[in-house]
Amino acid sequence: MPELPEVETIRSALAPGLTGRKLERVEILDPRLTRPEPPELVAAALERERVSAVRRRGKYLVVVFESGRHLLVHLRMTGNVLHPAPDGHENDLHVRAVVRLDDGSDVVYHDVRRFGTWELLEPGELKEYFAVRRLGPEPLGRAFTAASLGGALEGRRAPVKAALLDQRAAAGVGNIYADEALWYARVHPLTPAGELDEEQVAALRDGIRKALRLGIRRQGASVRNYRGADGLRGRMQDEFRVYGRDGEPCERCGTAIVKTRAGGRGTWYCPSCQPGD
DNA sequence: CCCCAGCCCTGGTCGC
């Protein structure tokens, strides 16, 4: 479940080793990785491309090539990009692609559950790609304000938790950071999104940024099998205020954290600090 | 348009 902080952690670890390198050989082992385009087409197109930057947009890793093409890597649930390649990756069933760089090192794409995707965009297609998907503002950028969040939530009857998982509100917020943000903001996750008052929307905007910034500082959350590109675990799981903590005391008030469901996802909150429903 | 259920996918856990 790499969300914005996990993807940003991977991006920042990859950028120094990939920037300026040429892709010499691209081996795509999982035919589903590049759907709908066949993997051999994407692999052939990628070979001899030179990386000019490694960026991130929401939960997408964006590899920028000098040709103007972009490779969009979405890790979904269990995807990861490792560089340099860890020992023994040749025998790892879950390695879905290997890219040899012109310095002789390998980049390994690893994904147990195979939800992750690679999409190669031609020059100039990136903006349209994100526009079609109506990807919202970067939550750590200037465009993400209480007003922009309020606009995204306005009139919506869905639980605010579900509205946060919708990438139109803020790009990159997933299940973990949505719960953490709601706790910081003292907002009940099942509150209809459109019913939040101005003060709550402002608190939620701040809570989202607080949770994401903490996640980046801690190099992501290593729950289940997430690892950074360097293979190291993040430490954000030690900072969880509510996520996965049902039955444990809320650090603000001592009340036991409760688990419920919202937007089809496991959702944790403090029934005392986050009143309502 | 909104909202939600179902789908994709595999590994880990739980009950029997």
Added chain:
DNA sequence: TGCGACCAGGGCTGGG
């Protein structure tokens, strides 16, 4: 020890 049921969830599709 084995086996089946169930759960984890990001983003997309399809139905109401």
